[in-house]
Amino acid sequence: MARLELVSFVLCPYAQRAAIVLAEKGAPFTRTDIDLALKPDWFLAISPTGRVPLLRVDDEVLFESAAIAEYLDETIAPRLLPADALQRARQRAFVEFASGTLADIAALYMAPDQDGYAAKRRALRTRFARLEEELDPQGPYFAGPGFGLVDAAFAPAFRYFDVIDPATCEDSFDRLPRIARWRAALGARPSVIRAVVPDFTARLAAFLGSRPSHLAALIAAVTACAAARLDA
Ligand SMILES: N[C@@H](CCC(=O)N[C@@H](CS)C(=O)NCC(=O)O)C(=O)O
Structure with a gap:
């Protein structure tokens, strides 16, 4: 090998x-x-x-x-893309869709002010609403019970919301039950867990909090609030 x-x-x-x-x-x-x-x-x-x-x-x-x-x-076995050419092409397209989602997430965390942030949030919501329709209804993964390349492509994108949602008091997957279930299944998958260092979420929060952005201001406010609670 x-x-x-x-x-x-x-x-x-x-x-x-x-x-x-x-x-x-x-x-x-x-x-x-x-x-x-x-x-x-x-x-x-x-x-x-x-x-x-x-x-x-x-x-x-x-x-x-x-x-x-x-x-x-x-x-290297096992195959993660389907044998059927049409389904394989569809999954390749959704790997590309996942890359577009990562670009939208970057635009969100770079948005300098509240209006820009809200606009990026709306764009992301539109993308997620479309994705919800495309997911296999039974789940838990993109195309059903088997883990595939689209799952590997989206799992890292969902990690951003472990930091973003607590800082903004929002649920990015509210009324998107298939994505919420998918995200939970991916978060529990050993390959996904092992793909990052153990303190990844803290490192990501530090990275996102260091941008000159609206999100960074929200993260700073939440951190200050948590520190004040600890002091009390
Ligand atoms: N289309 C590329 C995107 C890779 C990419 O954007 N990587 C970032 C880090 S996540 C990078 O290396 N950026 C170079 C830089 O920041 O200078 C892929 O799918 O591999």
Whole structure:
């Protein structure tokens, strides 16, 4: 079997996709986390886009999370994409939809003021409402009982709401019961749990709280409120 090394950044949702697929396959791999603010020369030398994840396969380098996931799916059992060509194409399209969702989430957490934040929140809600209709009604995963590449692509996106919803006192999945069930199933999946460091949520909160953004102000207010309660 080829030697596999995942080059990633500790908070990167795209790198998590690759880690999840590797875990679903039970494939041994090493993981090298880099600092994106201080990219090492060896990384810049092998990364065509300067982005993570990369997957080193012996002496070859793969980039782009969707390509990495499909390579792993084609070379290591069990298959996560369906055998039927039409369903396979549909799932590839929803992996792309998951990337669009991550872009919407980034726009939300970067929004500088309340109006911008509200607009991004509405855009995300529209996306989630559409996704709700596309989910298998029985669940718990995107296409039914079996875990697939769309699940690996969305699981990292849902993690943001472990920080965002408590800070905003909102439930992003209110009246979206299929997504709520899907998110819970993904959150309990060992491959998803193991794709991040144990203190991931605290690190993500620190990252989101350090942006010059409306969300950061909300996180600061919640943190101050919790600290005041502890002092009382
Ligand atoms: N389309 C890429 C997106 C990867 C991506 O955006 N990675 C981010 C980290 S999550 C990155 O490396 N950004 C480079 C930078 O911040 O300079 C994929 O699916 O792999």
